[in-house]
Amino acid sequence: MGIKKTEFGKTKDGKIVNLYTLTNKNGLSASFTDLGGTWVSMLVPDKDGNFKDVCLGFDSVAGYEDNKPHFGAIIGRYANRIAGGRFVLDGKEFQLSLNNGNNALHSGPDYWDKRIWEAGTFEDEDRDMVTFMLISPDGDQGFDGEARISVSYVLSDDNALTIGYSFVCDKKTAVNLTNHNYFNLAGEDAKNIYDQEVEIYADSFLPCDENSIPTGEIRKVENTPMDFRKYQKIGDGIDSDYEATVQGGGYDHNWVIRDYDGNLRLIAKARDNISKRVMEVYTDLPGVQFYTGNFLNDEIVGKNGVHYNKRSGYCFETQFFPNAVNNPDFIQPVVNELEEFISETVYKFSVEKD
Secondary structure, eight states, X not given: OEEXXXXXXXXXXXXXXXXXXXXXXXXXXXXXXXXXXXXXXXXXXXXXXXXXXXXXXXXXXXXXXXXTTOTTOEEOSBOSEEETTEEEETTEEEEOOOOBTTEEEXXXXXXXXXXXXXXXXXXXXXXXXXEEEEEEOTTGGGOSSXXXXXXXXXXXXXXXXXXXXXXXXXXXXXXXXXXXXXXXXXXXXXXXXXXXXXXXXXXXXXXXXXXXXXXXXXXXXXXXXXXXXXXXXXXXXXXXXXXXXXXXXXXXXXXEETTOOSSOEEEEEEEOTTTOEEEEEEESSSEEEEEOOTTOOTTOBOGGGOBOOTTSOBEEEEESOTTGGGOTTSOOOEEOTTOOEEXXXXXXXXXXXX
């Protein structure tokens, strides 16, 4: 069906921001903006063929310029938390800005989602693609080397939205890229997520300390509210007295993907039993941060004036483990000089048949 480019608006300093909308032969459409390379919307049908946007977000550039929850954002250079904002690589110490208590979170406060990315598009018979490109200068956010990043969003006729990441740096460095989209399969205007069901292909998760830094323990999910090996309602365990959900204020943890081998595989599913919408998540990364929007509040005014209350959306942030640069027992998110880091994550949408 092609790609439509429109002007989304202007930034506070007068820069033009564009919106790119991809539509497949089934009528599914996804929109993205060059402000941050951000994923803005995903229109998906329900069991009756009615389309709704299942991504939380904003109607305007102004919303995305603020965007404290990072709706739909590309996160880099390093997603999630680094304890003390500090790590050592080949004997050199790096100190990042602290923006989450004593942590560096999502490499802020100079986030990539506040920058205009260069954009390019490609149309094929059965898929459309928009690619966003950014040059991250040496020292950006406290990291070594000049890096070139490209993130491609591909919408195909099998109703899959594929995110392809590429990162090359002229110095050895740490990298952990993800997308911070918030989903609600009942529609972005639904009030909560409690009755939606999630399945995660993981036998273990990473408990965290009081600063939300993994302790280093890899704990079995069996007989805990963290067990999503079969479909479970999000609301069933989210407010349990289990130490992990108390610490996280709900779910905000990394699950350890079962049988990880670096290949693309199905790692999670979500479904809404009223609309019958289903989303499958695939990745080639070792972990997924399942976050249930515990810090959203009704002061956040989103699309069509909707107030996004606490837990009105959830994220599947595919990634390396949080603080892995400070834990040698974790898979290391490090690339050598001029080595290309490539990764792929897929969100595939369908309708469950009765």
